[in-house]
Amino acid sequence: MGESLRHTPLTAWHADHGARMVPFAGFSMPVQYEAGIQAEVKIVREEAALFDLCHMGRLVLRGPDRVRAADHVLSQNVEEKVPLGAIRYALICAPDGGVIDDVLVYKEADAIHVVINASGRITDPAHFREHIGAFDVELEDVSDEQTMIAIQGPKAKDVLPAVCDVDLSTLKYYRFARAHLHNGVEVMVSRTGYTGEDGFELFFDVDHAVTIWNALVEAGAKPCGLGARDVCRTEAGMPLYGHEMNREISPLEAGLEFGMDLKKDFIGADALRNQREEGVARSLVGLSVEGRRVPREGCTVMNQGETVGIVTSGTFSPTLNRPIAMALVRSDLAREGVSLDVELRAGKTIPATTEGMPFYSRKRKKKAPGA
Amino acid sequence: MSRPDTARYTESHEWAQLDGDIVTLGITDFAVEHLGDIVFVDLPEAGTELDVGETACEIESVKAVGEVYAPVAGTIEAVNEGLADDPSTLASEPFGGGWLIKIRVSDASALESLMDLAAYEKHLESADPG
Structure with a gap:
């Protein structure tokens, strides 16, 4: 207070x-x-x-270079992959590939709209302004x-x-x-x-x-x-900024390739291309558990007594009537059906199994972890 | 919801009712409200020894987990098994059918350092309702 x-x-x-x-x-x-x-x-x-x-937050880019400016800052290919009137998921990355925010980009005939997280309302416009100076574009924060x-x-x-x-x-x-x-x-x-x-x-x-x-x-x-x-x-297996991805968790670790076009150049693209080449050490998976204890954010994930990851989000799912969680784990364990343990607190561990996401879909089929 | 004036209360919103050398432990209506939708009560096993301040049981709600601490040392005499299958009694009757465990104590004097009802209700006034 x-x-x-x-x-x-x-x-x-x-x-x-x-x-x-x-x-x-x-x-x-x-x-x-x-x-x-x-x-x-x-x-x-x-x-x-x-x-x-x-x-x-809502940011608007206007001016002749609006698409080029968006493509410089955002991971999605706004020029070629986003039709007019369409919306795509995209990331704002730091040069090292870490995530500054995840956003939705809206392409309109005379404007690019970017919907950002509340946590990015200061950092995102500042980041745009820092990097779009060379373009003939205006950034307006209409939040x-x-x-x-x-x-x-x-x-x-x-x-x-x-x-x-x-x-x-x-x-x-x-x-x-x-x-x-x-x-x-x-x-x-x-x-x-x-x-x-x-x-x-x-x-x-x-x-x-x-x-x-x-x-x-x-x-x-x-x-x-x-x-x-x-x-x-x-x-629905959707990542949340600050949990499944952040400055220290790359979009490749979080399984967000669908929001990136690594064939184009944008801030962070080089680092991410290198990461993809070398392979990432950690990957995001879904976790299911027996019983009704819930793996919560921050809980350690173990494999045969060894720490192999951390829970990034966890909740009881009223729709599925069981606990669900997402975790970043060592990439070699990011397959479906791997037996792991989650430490709820010191001295209290429960068995968990990796599971594809989304946990719930109104129509789509599940995707296996790592797929 | 009437809070019993014979019970003692903790700052972390447990209530403890002494009867002979048995202390019945539960959580208050405030704790229930704060946790939100309770989906599971993870009860300990009868016979477990508890120290003061040790986690006696854990309560899962949709968005959070609440730990219940033992305000006195002793041996768990009984647990409210019904809550494991249906935790709703905890929300509807936190001071009655929603009790959690019964602890056999050798020294009940630790209860005297806890709050009485008047002090607890004063504590609630200063507590964050969020």
Whole structure:
């Protein structure tokens, strides 16, 4: 207590509606509402959940060199691999290949939008500015001017038309479009999310945050907190910055090749090409355990008495009704079905088995670890 | 939720009720609320010796694990087996059916250093509700 936490335009709404507020990346955010995390995860999986994501950052690149500037800083090939109106996962890497942040990049006719983590709101724009000086481009940080909210779940598509005129028949997964809110305000809508369900993220003027949030609640969307969002992303096998990757954990270790084009040049590409050539010492795997004890972040992973890794995220999965965890382990053990041990605390160890991810998918098949 | 005024309380939100030379140990409604959705109670085995401050059992919620510390030394006389299959009683009746373990103590005087109900409720006022 005592530190000054930033508020989103919806912080007061959350507190007034029974949310348990916690500090998160310098913001006061709802970790859960009265129903609790299990009930909120069920809302995501079966209904339409509403998340306040105003704490996340939004950067916009404009100008003739916007694509070249994005391609210099981001791991994804924005020029060649991202069609107009499409969104791709990308990384911002340091020259040594360590991850500064993971982002979504949106390619529009006259702008490149980059959605960044709350933890990157200071570091990411500074990193861009440091490295795009040679380009004819302008970087604008619109984080404080925009509302960002997500509607996630199988019923998200039924709720969205209540507030927004976007044409859902043409808005495919990882695409975005401009539309209008029911009060005439312009909105950017993307078919994205961080839960493993169908859903949307909305970006619009900050002054309309509470009005639109209330309209979505009226239409049947149910507010959920960051606790449920974190459980859902873990179930879906999605990495979280600061956990599965960071300055010390490379994207190759975290299995994020899909977010990189190592054939092009970007900051960190040389180091990452070398790493790929030499092979990485650690790789991310899923873990399953017998029983209901949960491997938590930071727990040591052992193999025949030897330390071979560390748990990066762990939770009880309400959807699967069992514990799930992700761990960085010695690469030779990153295969499916390897028997390991997790040290819950000094003197208390439980057996675990490597498992492919995602743990939960609404449609996709699992990928084996290391594949 | 009425907190028994015959029990003693710890700063880490355990309650301990002395009856003869048996101490019944549980966690308070505040601890239950703080943990959130409880999904598993990992109970020790009867017969286990406990020192003061030792982890007596662990409670898993969706997002966290809570350790329950023994406020007194002794031997575990009984554990609430029902919680292993259905932890919901812990949330609904933390001071009753949700008790965790019973400890046979040789010296119950350690309980006297714990808080009484009035002191515990004062402690709660200063506790972080997050």
